[in-house]
Amino acid sequence: MTKPVNSARGIAADVTAGRTSAVETAEAALARIEAAKALNAVVTIDPARTLADAARVDDRLCAGETMSLAGVPIVVKDNIWASGWRVTQGSRLFADFVAPQDAVAIERLRKAGAVIVGIGATSEFACKGVTTSQLYGPTRHPLDPALTPGGSSGGPAAAVAAGLVPLAIGTDAGGSSRRPPAHVGVAGFKPSYGAIPYGPGFAEPFFGLSVIAPIASDVADIALAFEAMAGADPRDPDSALFARQAEDIDGMRMAFSPRLGLDVAVDDIVANALASTVDRLSAAGLRITRRDPVWPTGATEDAIMPLQHAGLAALYGDAFRKEPTIFDPDVAKQIERGLSWSGAEVAGALVASAAIANAFAAFLTDVDLLLTPTVPCVAWSLTQLGPDMIGGKPASPRGHAVFTPFVNHARLPAISIPCGTDPRGLPFGLQIIARRGQDRTLLGAAHRIEAMLQAC
Structure with a gap:
């Protein structure tokens, strides 16, 4: 490379x-x-x-x-x-x-x-x-x-x-x-x-x-x-100005969650490397405790996926009905599924999304940064939607994506930095998550952590 x-x-x-x-x-x-x-x-x-x-x-x-x-x-x-x-x-x-x-x-x-x-x-x-x-x-x-x-x-x-x-x-x-x-x-x-x-x-x-x-x-x-x-612009009503924050990570309260509090599979090479990474950061002086977020009952990506399907159906459902073969077959399945969701089911996904956001906000009230894997596995064949196996268990097509979607639903900042490779040299990453609006603090912390890992 x-x-x-x-x-x-x-x-x-x-x-x-x-x-x-x-x-x-x-x-x-x-x-x-x-x-x-x-x-x-x-x-x-x-x-x-x-x-x-x-x-x-x-x-x-x-x-x-x-x-x-x-x-x-x-x-x-x-x-x-x-x-x-x-x-x-x-x-x-x-x-x-x-x-x-x-x-x-x-x-x-x-x-x-x-x-x-x-x-x-x-x-x-x-x-x-x-x-x-x-x-x-x-x-x-x-x-x-x-x-x-x-x-x-x-x-x-x-x-x-x-x-x-x-x-x-x-x-x-x-x-x-x-x-x-x-x-x-x-x-x-x-x-x-x-x-x-x-x-x-x-x-x-x-x-x-x-x-x-x-x-x-x-x-x-x-x-x-x-x-x-960065910075607000009137053309995007959701854009916002965030105050500058300190970039010094000394004294920050950090948590490490090896599976983000979820019942998901992780390859041993990734799990062991992440644990070793956290040990090295702790030895370098960072305050890191082992702690998992507590999610509401039924909090899974499946619970929020109707939002993606319904969004695609709202935008492209008419075109799909006229000419379904123009779409990627995997995306066509999502549009078709979105057309079948009821309003109540989509509203239920919105409720699940809000519950996930609230749970993440509660977790970060007394934790400044959360460290997790970015991915549970390394790259796989480009002919497949996901690897067949993760952590020695059969994996679903979205099994590789388990550690990232909740961050979006909570609208939090998160960064992935390299933290290791498998024996073939294929990389994986450490994800660092902060409170909403603490983007500059997160970037400053990630810069320091990056330097610590390179120095170890």
Whole structure:
């Protein structure tokens, strides 16, 4: 797995100082993307547009402008609007759609000097835990082309892990920008709901859950991107201003929950590595206790999944009735299921979602940070929705996704950082969760924990 020539902050420093130009940096990124076409991480490029954007960054620097991401090449997930780019949601319904304007987050990244070099692959409507679509085919794991990087932000995560770009922008409604980074060995951050404005863009099937999520090789680059994108905007009524918080983790109360208080399977290699990681952090001086959240009766992903199915049915049910074969078969099953849910059943899923959020809030009243696995297993065959076995037990198609969705329903910030590999060298991650609005505290803590793990 080739690492980027430089970090996002290093590239920005070099471009700002004139040691290289935004155009030269963009040309190098485009060359790396071309050389890695078999990975299928970047599904759309537009070199003329990219180089014109890069030239404008160089002109702005010559005019004396200061930009935190000057010349940094980025990949944007194929469900986020970027003006003038083909953005399809991985769906044949939108095969020819060109975004009419930027999402606020992309507008802010451009203002900070970032240069879009390509659009990263997603599963259709970002609704699968693997990254494949009828429009583009499968995205492959950078360490083993027979494996999936997970989903739905598999393209952006693979692009960073393969060294094509130092920074990518995904979305996360149930773990889509934490699990793929964990599987490929990079960092992925799900901000608090509302911390980064969402849209303008496509109608969202994950009502009140999905967030814009930066992916990078390390926490410092993620924090740089977050600062460029964060803050309220009147175009998104759910966006909010969050006060700056202290970033010092000394004295913080931390809990480690090896299974998030759920009756779920975890591979031994992941469980043992996470326990060892927590022991090392405790030995380095962090205050970590073993403690599990207490969930309401019946709190499972199955209880909240009707919200995803009903959201898809509301948006695409009519198109499905007219031409069901235009959809990914796995997504078509979700739409069909959504059409069958009653109003009471969907309302029941909303009740379950609220109960999960309340339980998480109660747990975090006297705990500052919660540490859990990001994923219970390493990457699996790209021909399957999930691994056959996890922890020595038969696994459901969503068995790999158990540790991330509740965080979205509680609208909390969470980050995944690398914390180990299996004997084949396949990575997995440590998830760190904080209270809603404590994004900067979380990023500061993750940066320190990242440094501690690298030093051990």
